Amino acid sequence: MAEEALFEFLHNEIVAFIIENEHETKKEDGGQNAVSKLERIGFAAGYRIVERLTREWPRFKDELDTMKFICKDFWLAIHRKQIDNLRTNHQGVYVLLDNRFRFLANMSAGKQYLESSPKYLAYMCGMMRGALSNLGLNCVVTAEVTHMPACKFHIQVQRS
Amino acid sequence: MNRSVDPKKVNSELFTLTYGALVVQLLNDLESVEEVNKQLDRMGYNIGVRLVEDFIARTSADKCYDLRETADKIQAGFRLYLGVSPSVGGWGPAGDEFSLTLDSNPLAEFVELPETCSNMRYSAILPGIVRGACEMVHLEVTSWFVQDQLRGDPVTELRVKFVKRLEDSVPPGED
Numbered sequence: 001m002a003e004e005a006l007f008e009f010l011h012n013e014i015v016a017f018i019i020e021n022e023h024e025t026k027k028e029d030g031g032q033n034a035v036s037k038l039e040r041i042g043f044a045a046g047y048r049i050v051e052r053l054t055r056e057w058p059r060f061k062d063e064l065d066t067m068k069f070i071c072k073d074f075w076l077a078i079h080r081k082q083i084d085n086l087r088t089n090h091q092g093v094y095v096l097l098d099n100r101f102r103f104l105a106n107m108s109a110g111k112q113y114l115e116s117s118p119k120y121l122a123y124m125c126g127m128m129r130g131a132l133s134n135l136g137l138n139c140v141v142t143a144e145v146t147h148m149p150a151c152k153f154h155i156q157v158q159r160s
Numbered sequence: 161m162n163r164s165v166d167p168k169k170v171n172s173e174l175f176t177l178t179y180g181a182l183v184v185q186l187l188n189d190l191e192s193v194e195e196v197n198k199q200l201d202r203m204g205y206n207i208g209v210r211l212v213e214d215f216i217a218r219t220s221a222d223k224c225y226d227l228r229e230t231a232d233k234i235q236a237g238f239r240l241y242l243g244v245s246p247s248v249g250g251w252g253p254a255g256d257e258f259s260l261t262l263d264s265n266p267l268a269e270f271v272e273l274p275e276t277c278s279n280m281r282y283s284a285i286l287p288g289i290v291r292g293a294c295e296m297v298h299l300e301v302t303s304w305f306v307q308d309q310l311r312g313d314p315v316t317e318l319r320v321k322f323v324k325r326l327e328d329s330v331p332p333g334e335d
Binding site for chain 1: 170171173174175177178179180182184185189199203204207209210211214242243250270277332
């Protein structure tokens with residue numbers, strides 16, 4: 001689809017800008033700050049979009065129901081596909097596996113550019129955190145790549 | 161119970177909301193609103209440079225022989241990527257400039273500008289995209305907003321002015 005290309009280019013530009021901007025003001029926090037900025041942009045977008053997605057939906061039954069929503073409908077709406085695998089330990093840890101993650105798909109199929117992959121995942125991590133946060137779950141979302149373009153997202157629900 | 165979402169709609173909302181979050185971040189990071197305008201334009205340019213390839217591949221568009229054809233192509237681009245059809249008009253007497261008029265601006269769908277950002281060009285990425293895309297097909301143009309709904313105008317009007325034809329040997333310019 002055409003509009004996807006536009007979104008992907010925008011995402012690339014955001015990543016490039018934030019990283020570049022960070023190099024100039026590197027003294028304070030090093031590279032970490034850049035990733036958290038990307039994550040924050042994702043958070044803001046995710047927080048808002050999930051509100052629109054679930055506008056006419058019944059309330060979710062429980063945490064697992066919410067996670068299923070993220071894996072199926074949320075992912076389908078954002079990435080035009082479902083998550084390939086969902087695992088949980090039933091204690092608040094969920095692992096979502098996407099075998100062909102969109103932002104990495106056009107980059108490489110293997111180990112090339114592996115070291116620059118984290119900055120292309122931060123936005124999506126933030127997006128999921130934002131979505132879950134608006135659905136009432138306070139989470140920590142991290143991502144892990146061992147073989148591009150597959151990507152594993154770890155969601156840890158914070159209970160307090 | 162209605163458990164379905166319209167993927168097409170979501171995609172444009174995803175773009176709009178991401179863009180909004182980016183603008184907020186830029187306003188935080190950069191000192192002045194002018195700086196933000198400039199940065200958005202530059203990002204637009206970078207996107208346009210790459211987007212034009214996608215556009216030509218998708219539509220198998222031919223070379224344009226006059227500016228009217230170019231205007232039609234740009235209009236088609238808006239339809240393809242943003243799902244809106246701007247009307248082309250307002251041709252200058254020399255036929256070297258025209259306006260694209262949008263009844264609604266998809267980028268600004270959920271936006272209200274606060275007083276402090278009155279000289280903000282919220283959608284500055286669009287003229288940047290047009291400029292970058294044209295440059296890759298050997299047309300140097302300038303592009304700017306003359307009307308913006310966010311600033312109280314009835315429509316959003318993007319002006320495009322042809323500057324010159326770029327020669328083959330000229331390397332693509334850096335911003």
